[in-house]
Amino acid sequence: MADMRNGEAGASALELFNSITTQGELVRSLKAQKASKEEIDSAVKMLLSLKMSYKAALGEDYKADCPPGSTAPDGSSETNGTDSNEDFVDPWTVRTSSAKGVDYDKLIVQFGSSKIDKELINRIERATGQRPHRFLRRGIFFSHRDMNQVLDAYENRKPFYLYTGRGPSSEAMHVGHLIPFIFTKWLQDVFDVPLVVQMSDDEKYLWKDLTVEQVYGYTLENVKDIIACGFDVNKTFIFSDLDYMGMSPGFYKNVVKIQKHVTFNQVKGIFGFSDSDCIGKISFPAIQAAPSFSSSFPQIFHNRTDVQCLIPCAIDQDPYFRMTRDVAPRIGYPKPALLHSTFFPALQGAQTKMSASDPNSSIFLTDTAKQIKTKVNKHAFSGGRDTIEEHRQFGGNCDVDVSFMYLTFFLEDDDKLEQIRKDYSSGAMLTGELKKTLIEVLQPLIAEHQARRKEVTDEMVKEFMTPRKLSFHFQCFCFDT
């Protein structure tokens, strides 16, 4: 699991088109053979999911007999669809031409998820008795699947659990990587539920030019940063795939169950795999899917298979869980619910990509106060005007200003943030002042993280990563009867 991984390949438009055609034929043939309703329904769902991916990739509906770019006889068909103003989002590629970043309202329509609206936020507040996290108040977690179902269950004293993860591709984590963990910690605190965190070191081994030992080393380093976010050891299990697969009586069985119910055609359509991809990549989606089912953690859920899972993650991970939700009813498990976040922008602007190999593309968790100051002053893309005079007259543009965007993520005080927005937009606040505010927010945030990380011992890492019982709310109600 990783947000905005550097992409080897996205599904080409033509491959997606062909997958849809094939899946359509399958549906017709199942109907002709009078196959079971369940089988037909499942094939139809996959067809709809592929069509959704197609629309997300090309910004237009799939039309049979009209392959992508068929109006462009020069052979440049595959990029035509995505070169337009449409955004493209999958686990490896996030592409937008707008400095404001991806159009998230459109993404909700394309992905078929639901908007986190005021009503849902109010309901979370009522259920937990806590003020909603700033990520909810500000639309950073903006989309969901089945969150109302989780709340229905919670209000009926039925438990759920949280699942999130990270692909450890290097030792270095940046502030953007913290977003899902900061929010997940809040969810754990307010709902009092267990959390499982997948370190998909196997994925990073498969995708990158790294050894098993290297990715496992990155896992241990990254786990320290995750623990430093403040998770409760009594309610949190962090696992390396490479380790846990060999320690759990439930995990592999679920992986195989998922793998039996997903074809190569399907992962080709969803993830854009090709025939020259290794078989590890092709079967990996089942490994990211399996922790969505409580029976993957018999030590936590006492072999119960029906505890619902809630997954907070960046929206680019949704394809994995669309696939998981398709498979779930066919193997007798509840579908996981999801909370989707927007992307964390690179310092250079919301349409560029952060990269662990470019230290100037983000603020890293290892940066010194001085580095933070220099990076923000030098690299944070500014929505200000070319001269002070122009700025004072016309004001800055918060919609494209990266310093302002970062403040929406990290400045807790709503009133202060609103004041900054007004002042910067009117020209009353200059770019230097805005950047100074951000620097003063980030410096203590990073310093405190570093201090907490320093306190994380190897023994604590070991404890978090040991399969064991976890304590949580409703536990008596559910497991001791």
Added chain:
Amino acid sequence: MADMRNGEAGASALELFNSITTQGELVRSLKAQKASKEEIDSAVKMLLSLKMSYKAALGEDYKADCPPGSTAPDGSSETNGTDSNEDFVDPWTVRTSSAKGVDYDKLIVQFGSSKIDKELINRIERATGQRPHRFLRRGIFFSHRDMNQVLDAYENRKPFYLYTGRGPSSEAMHVGHLIPFIFTKWLQDVFDVPLVVQMSDDEKYLWKDLTVEQVYGYTLENVKDIIACGFDVNKTFIFSDLDYMGMSPGFYKNVVKIQKHVTFNQVKGIFGFSDSDCIGKISFPAIQAAPSFSSSFPQIFHNRTDVQCLIPCAIDQDPYFRMTRDVAPRIGYPKPALLHSTFFPALQGAQTKMSASDPNSSIFLTDTAKQIKTKVNKHAFSGGRDTIEEHRQFGGNCDVDVSFMYLTFFLEDDDKLEQIRKDYSSGAMLTGELKKTLIEVLQPLIAEHQARRKEVTDEMVKEFMTPRKLSFHFQCFCFDT
């Protein structure tokens, strides 16, 4: 792992042709890009392996720009190559038109393995100080890869281990299923080496319409039959994939390493998978491959990664291990050596298939003495003549007579077997007498097996299936230094 599994699909000739074309392009492109020697070598090896599969399937060399059946414009191209007198062998399909069965000498050439000749058999005898097993004396184990290398090491007091397996697709095992186990037990006894036995219940779950619980149940039943073959509990570890994957710190890591180094194009070429196969089938070959590496069993080999593996199996399993041998040097492990057996013929004749669902196609390990008698008398294909007079005059044909074939597998006495061959061929022995001899060999053999199986307790099953240390020859030499 299974001998002569009922096939969903063999690679179509055209698919194989296309895979070779793609792989050829890859090699050219790697050379053009001046890729590393290692990378090019590995791609070239895979190309040769695909060409070998092509030749095995079509009986003719791959020719670029000349797709299979291109001389047959009627569209029947895909079967043209295999409808001839050529045999076809892969893990799911064994096809021959000859009542004598597959032409094994041709298969050695097609697969690129080596014949087990008199010289090798003599060397085994010298190394072990034991008379060679009747399966060696009679060419039932007829082909090998790198057996001389295993013997070199053995003579230098370096250890090796045995690996064989079974796909538990039903409770019922027949005598044919015992062949690899009988021979493996002999190898274990004469070389004094550890043995690992893979029960690929995950494979059966993926391929068949069975639940995880069903295949695991079949595993436990089949393990009892395997234990009844007489394996030494101090030297034998039997494991269910579904169980052991979740118990071993080494197995999954090796599976992922293999999965990183095999592409979909390659498994398509080797095993004939298609885009509509589930991702579990596509990645399964890595799971059958992984026990070929000693680091999959750290509890047995003390984390050593260089203990050579010797795999006795039916020749149809060779494609899995050709793939394994291609991958081994790229992940730093020794290639497994192999000993290949011929197929055990169905009662109806060597060109038909045994089937667990047809009780009359073989002798089952649960058959009563009466059932054995009836089956042999009624169903064993006879090489005898239509009338006693003709038989006395012209003699019977041992080459196609199934009762005689079964005797070559189970009658220990060479002289007696030779006498029977002579007498039946000359007409001195009648079909009824030949069948009676076989019945008198099979009845006690099955009865003794049943008696030993009855002695196998659930506790013994548990002991054989518990990951633990094993004792073996050269142990001190190798592991305590």
